[in-house]
Structure formats: C-alpha cells, structure tokens
Amino acid sequence: MLRTAITTVLGALIMASASNATIRTKTIEYIHDGVTFEGFLAWDDAHKTPRPGVMVIHEWKGLESYAKSRTEQLAGLGYVAFAADLYGKGIRPQTPEEAGAQAGKLRADRPLMRARALASLEVLAGQSIVDRNKLACIGFCFGGGATLELARNGAPLKGAVSFHGNLDTPNLIDANNIKAKVLVLHGAIDPVISPESIATFQKEMTDAKVDWQFVSYGGAVHAFTNPAAGERYHPDAARRSWEAMKDFFDEIFE
Numbered sequence: 001m002l003r004t005a006i007t008t009v010l011g012a013l014i015m016a017s018a019s020n021a022t023i024r025t026k027t028i029e030y031i032h033d034g035v036t037f038e039g040f041l042a043w044d045d046a047h048k049t050p051r052p053g054v055m056v057i058h059e060w061k062g063l064e065s066y067a068k069s070r071t072e073q074l075a076g077l078g079y080v081a082f083a084a085d086l087y088g089k090g091i092r093p094q095t096p097e098e099a100g101a102q103a104g105k106l107r108a109d110r111p112l113m114r115a116r117a118l119a120s121l122e123v124l125a126g127q128s129i130v131d132r133n134k135l136a137c138i139g140f141c142f143g144g145g146a147t148l149e150l151a152r153n154g155a156p157l158k159g160a161v162s163f164h165g166n167l168d169t170p171n172l173i174d175a176n177n178i179k180a181k182v183l184v185l186h187g188a189i190d191p192v193i194s195p196e197s198i199a200t201f202q203k204e205m206t207d208a209k210v211d212w213q214f215v216s217y218g219g220a221v222h223a224f225t226n227p228a229a230g231e232r233y234h235p236d237a238a239r240r241s242w243e244a245m246k247d248f249f250d251e252i253f254e
Contacts, residue, residue: 023045025041025068026041037119042072042083043129051130052134052135053135054136060142061099062087070140084117084121084123110170114153117147136158148160148166151182159182159248161245162185167201175205181213185244186220188219201214202214215241217234
C-alpha cells in the first residue's frame, strides 16, 4: 500500500520569467514496501486546472540538486514535475563507490527498480493539479535506464525520455508492454554504452512496434547534460537534447 505524506514545504519561491507566475516546490515523503522515500514536487502556481505531469528520475548519486533543477525547469514550462527518489530517504551517495553500490542494487533487481519507479509515478499522478491521463517520465544516466524500465513495465505513460541512460534490460520481450512513445537522447561517443547495446535496443523497440526515436549527439559522452560533470558536459548537446524533449512533449501532450 502506497501512502503519501507531505512533510516539508520549501520556503523559496522561484519566479517564472515567461509568465511572472510563481514556481512552488515541496518535499513529499512516501512509503513503498516498508521503505520511506523523499521526492521533490514543483509546479507553476499560475495554472489552476490539472496539467500534464512529468516525473524526473535522478542520476546514480540519487536525488540531488541536478534532478531538482530539472524539475523546476519543467515546472517553468507549465508541467507539474516530480523528482522521484529510487534509493530511499537519506540515502544520498557521496562517492562513486557508494553511488555504484546503490545503482547496482537496483540494476541487479529490475523488478524492484520498476516497482519503486511506479510507486513514485503514483505519487505524481495522485496530485490534484495533475492530469493523470497525461504523464511522462524523463531520466538522466541511471535515471534514463530506470525510465525505460518503467516504460517496459507497462506504466501509463504518454512518453519516456532517456538522457544518456543505460539501454539494456534482462527481458527484451518486456518491450511489448510499452504504452509510451520513447525518445532516447544519446552521446555519440559515450564509452559506457556499447554499439552492441544500441543495436539490441533498437531491435527490441522495432520488434515490439514501439513508437521510438534515437538521437545521437556528435562529440558527446556520458552525462553530457550535467554542468557538474566537468569535461563530460557538452553545452550544445545539452541544449539540443532539452529542446528535443520539449518538442516531444508538445507532440505527446497535444
């Protein structure tokens, strides 16, 4: 049984430049399978009717500032956005070793990854300001792979967007469960994702007759959207991929 409880309302209010509306944020605690999670909701207070909801799944270091900033950006576009927590409240890896352990736990147990992602999606869908018939999910790196797993689980999504995410899955036949349109935004020289993995993914999508797109950005590697990624950050690919996502949302939410 999924239970939600709003625990903290953040004091900071961010002004949306496009409409002078106020972007509001709040932290939401929710429980799945006995584990407490802590997500982050953002929305534009100018919209009084239910809006499309977009879930954001974090990178391998868990729910931190980058995923939250993307959530606020989505709210600025008029969506209700929710940054999911797939690790659990207070589990915020600080080192690559800690992050690898947490991400590896879920990558080794795809049913658990999918269940936690679906529980998080239910939190978003349950908000009164969300049109639960218009849901999408995006994810970055680890979160990109988790987004695709959520789609493979048959989640009620209009769209699934992976930014430099993992493409593999244990059971290729699960792609037949996908209800969403799929957009993969990939660094063309990403050393983490092999050409064989890309070919397998594209065949998986094609065989399941999924409506899918795969965009490669020249010169971009893993984590190319995140300014904190140092030399891996690719400003042009970051900007172009975000614009591709916006166009994709215009299509699926029309």
